[in-house]
Amino acid sequence: MILKLFFLFTLTINISASSIDILTSYRVNGIDSLQKQLDKELTTKEYWTDFLKNKDTKFGYLESYCNVLACNKEKSKLCIYIKDKNTSKYQLMKEYSAFTGKEKGDKVREGDLKTPIGIYELTQKIAKVDPFYGPLAFVTSYPNVYDQYRHKTGQGIWIHGLPLNQERDEFTKGCIAINNPSIECLDKHIDISKTVLLIDEADVKTDVPKEALAHILSDLYKWRYAWIYNDLEKYLSFYDQSFKRFDGMDIEQFTTYKTRIFNKKEDKTIIFTNINVLPYPDTQNIYKITFKENYKSDSFSFIGDKTLIVKFQNNGISIITER
Incomplete structure (x- = not known):
């Protein structure tokens, strides 16, 4: 209890010029009133x-993510930013050439051949996939909560590699495809539980x-x-x-x-x-x-x-x- 009170006292001194009022409230009304005032602060x-x-608010305020993947569909690129352990700033580590959906614009329905625009988690790594998708793939969280709110349909939006034994078109049905050395490089540098994927038609918002x-x-x-x-x-x-x-x-x-x-x-x-x-x-x-x-x-x-x-x-x- 003493340690708890010391922590609360220190916090009030740091966050508010009205610390005397807060301490007076604690003296008169007890610790519950102090908690309420701290909640108010x-x-x-x-x-x-x-x-x-x-x-670093380059992409917003981030507590969970050490890695940011930013896809610019217009320029056909996927960039990986990694949070520097010393500076806590997001630094561009790699820029990969990428194939995206055949059709421009935001994905709306199943089969429209568009890559969605939005914010997604990487929910799963698939180490063994059909050779058409290269050596591995990452599954995204499309459709997310906002997609569902807007009644979007479809599923199976991945980041994957290129065919191991055949040619392919320079577009996808809605996924993001990068070459096989690139997806293997990506795999080495990200923890999917600490990675967010941002997809935009042009450059992802920064600053x-x-x-x-x-x-x-x-x-x-x-x-x-x-x-x-x-x-x-x-x-x-x-x-x-x-x-x-x-x-x-x-x-x-x-x-x-x-x-x-x-x-x-x-x-x-x-x-x-x-x-x-x-x-x-x-x-x-x-x-x-x-x-x-x-x-x-x-x-x-x-x-x-x-x-x-x-x-x-x-x-x-x-x-x-x-x-």
């Missing part, structure tokens, strides 16, 4: 602005403004604060009227569902780790937020991955889908 843009000051990220992270924690402290009205204010959850629940159904849960007035613990905030390719104001959520109340507990797709406008976020 995490909602401030000032905290996140200071926190991001020396972070994401810290100002926007600070607003988004501040709002993420305002949403969390309302959730923890049972402020239903504030919590629901973060949801867009066009909201539809991954399972099809619309905003009216979601409101009814959350009202029932909030009415229990349960104490909750909600911790976010491995947070990532990335601007969505080929959009003006859509961001993908992912994190590991640790949720615990008297009636329910959950530890797992969470995804929010948000609009960022007027310096605030509006959630349009989540999983």
Whole structure:
């Protein structure tokens, strides 16, 4: 307990000029009030602005990813960026020539011969594939939550090699293909659990403004604060009227569902780790937020991955889908 209090005291000194008020609240009301005020500090843009000051936000705010794969379909290239262990900055390591879908534009439906535009995980490495796909392949997470929200169809979007024993066209049915030495090189340099794939028609966005990220992270924690402290009205204010959850629940159904849960007035613990905030390719104001959520109340507990797709406008976020 002494160590916990020392940590909390040190944190308050570092993050807020109002540390005397926080300590007074702790003296009068106990440690629960101190936790609430610290949760409140995490909602401030000032905290996140200071926190991001020396972070590399080339692609956004990334806690989970050591490797970024950026595919420019127009220029037929796939670049690998690796986070330098000493500087924590993402450095371009390799640029591979790449084949993409025969047709231009974003993938919409099965069989349209287009490579999707978006943000994807690498979910699996397949070491033994049909020789047409070269020595190995990486499976992507297409269709992702945002794809499903927009009713896209199709599956089986891979990064793979070239045929071992035959010629092929200079395009794919929607996958990303690179030559076999390149995919073997890629395999040596990435951990798929720590790699994100960004696909755009042109160059992937870089140098994401810290100002926007600070607003988004501040709002993420305002949403969390309302959730923890049972402020239903504030919590629901973060949801867009066009909201539809991954399972099809619309905003009216979601409101009814959350009202029932909030009415229990349960104490909750909600911790976010491995947070990532990335601007969505080929959009003006859509961001993908992912994190590991640790949720615990008297009636329910959950530890797992969470995804929010948000609009960022007027310096605030509006959630349009989540999983």
